[in-house]
Amino acid sequence: MNLNDISRKNRLTDEINHYFVEYLKQVNYTGLFGVAPFSSVYINLMPIQQNRLKKLLKSNLNNYMELGSIISLAIAYRSETIKNINSNRDGLVKKERWNLYSDKYEHLNNMLKEIGHKIAVKFKGIAIPPTTETPAENINYVSDYYQHTISHRLVAEHAGIGWRGKSELLITKMHGPAVRLTSVILKGPLVYGKMIIDGCGECNACLEACPILKKKYKLKNYREQCRLYIISLGLKHDVCGKCLKACYFNGRWKQVN
Known part of the structure; x- marks a missing residue:
């Protein structure tokens, strides 16, 4: 890659x-x-998700494998939102408080969908x-979800945004697990992030x-x-968040440099 290509790649990123x-x-x-490089994400996806990209990209798949990129976008929850997860008083769970987190889950998803679309168009x-926008009650088994999307956590890992925690959530240095994610595929090369070594250590x-x-x-x-x-x-909405809350307030991620 010559200097002009590098400059163009840096400028576009x-x-x-x-x-x-x-x-x-x-x-x-x-x-x-x-x-992240498209190829590094693609080869690590489940076969059923690879098939989804094959259908999406069709004859252009090889071009993306050679030069393509996948952008990872994360938007963070606010701390006060996380506090509402599994909120209880006198041993009784306050579902109305928990639903405040559920509402923000939907709100972040809507923002990510909007900015993802805008970036894709521009x-x-x-x-x-x-x-996947598929309600949990309409799914017979958890694997039914997999064919409808790709792993945004995997994209974020390869983009250097965070590492995979013991909860299987993406853990970031700035926001811990308190992020929602989306991805945008681009045909050309960009500046790629570096994967982060697991930062959980002995934290459970x-x-x-x-x-x-x-x-x-x-x-x-x-x-399941x-x-x-x-x-x-x-x-x-189809959320829980107990593991997210525990990691956010008690996890080791804040100690990772």
Whole structure:
């Protein structure tokens, strides 16, 4: 790659990042931006998600494998939102408080969908929505979700935004696990982030907060147990957040340099 190509790549990456930062200022939220090589994400996806990208990109797949990029966008929850998760008083869970977190989950998803679409239009990319928008009660098994999206956490890992925690959430240095994610595919090369080495160490805050996570290696499919538990909560949206809250307030991530 010659100097002109490098300069063009740097300039475009900065331009997209600036566009995202300006959006965050407008909506009064904070967030994170990173970029991963398309090929490194693709080869690590589940086969069913690779097939989704094959159908999406069709005959252009090889071009993306050679030069393509995937942008990872994160928008962070505010601290007061996280406090509402599993809020209880005198041993009684306050579902109305928990639903405040549920509402913000939907709000962040809507913002990510909006900015992802805007970036895709402006920079001629392809936006992958933050969620499948498929209600949990319409899913027979957790694996039914996989064909409808790609792993935004995997994209964020390869973009250097954070690492995969013991809860399987993405953990960031600035916001811990308190982020929602979306991704945008671009055809050309950008400046790529570097993957972060696991920062959890001996911390088990998330595992201690959730009996399902604590025994996940003993369960046939702990993700299915999580799905069923989320349905049982009966919140406005398909969320729980217990592990997120435990990590956010008690986790080791704030000590990672």
